[in-house]
Amino acid sequence: MANVKISQLTAKGSNLVASDRFAIAEDAGGGTFASKYITGAEIVTKNINTYSSTLNNLVLADANKIIKVDNNSANDLRIPTNASHAFPIGTEIIVIQYGTGQTTVAPTATVTMRSSGGKNKLSAQYSQATLIKIGTNEWVLSGDITT
Numbered sequence: 001m002a003n004v005k006i007s008q009l010t011a012k013g014s015n016l017v018a019s020d021r022f023a024i025a026e027d028a029g030g031g032t033f034a035s036k037y038i039t040g041a042e043i044v045t046k047n048i049n050t051y052s053s054t055l056n057n058l059v060l061a062d063a064n065k066i067i068k069v070d071n072n073s074a075n076d077l078r079i080p081t082n083a084s085h086a087f088p089i090g091t092e093i094i095v096i097q098y099g100t101g102q103t104t105v106a107p108t109a110t111v112t113m114r115s116s117g118g119k120n121k122l123s124a125q126y127s128q129a130t131l132i133k134i135g136t137n138e139w140v141l142s143g144d145i146t147t
Helices: none
Strands: 021-029 032-039 048-051 055-057 066-069 075-079 092-097 103-107 112-114 128-135 138-143
Touching: 066 075, 092 103, 103 112, 112 128
Parallel strands: 048 066, 055 075, 066 092, 075 103, 112 138
Antiparallel strands: 021 032, 092 128, 128 138
């Protein structure tokens, strides 16, 4: 990862990339500071990945992205195990049901998905929900969801 200064980004033609790191200081008390970092991936605009099949599996390239599910038939969006796709804890994926077919979010094998009332489907066309990875094989789904 490259360390980047904000002044470097003001230069004409500079672009922030996901691997850039920005150092920030946290007051550790007693006149000392602890170095912390945020990455370009944490502050860049989210890109959109589109799925149009009836069975779709999340992959690492979907991390911190918007998933647009564009299908007019009922469809599934599967959450893979950590062993097959090791999303970092804290990964956030926004899911939009763009087509008229209802999108069901389904964990695979040993994955636990938590949601209010066990809801796992987006409510209607143009509904959106957010998946957040909170443990090795544990995700939370929240948003405009139903059973």
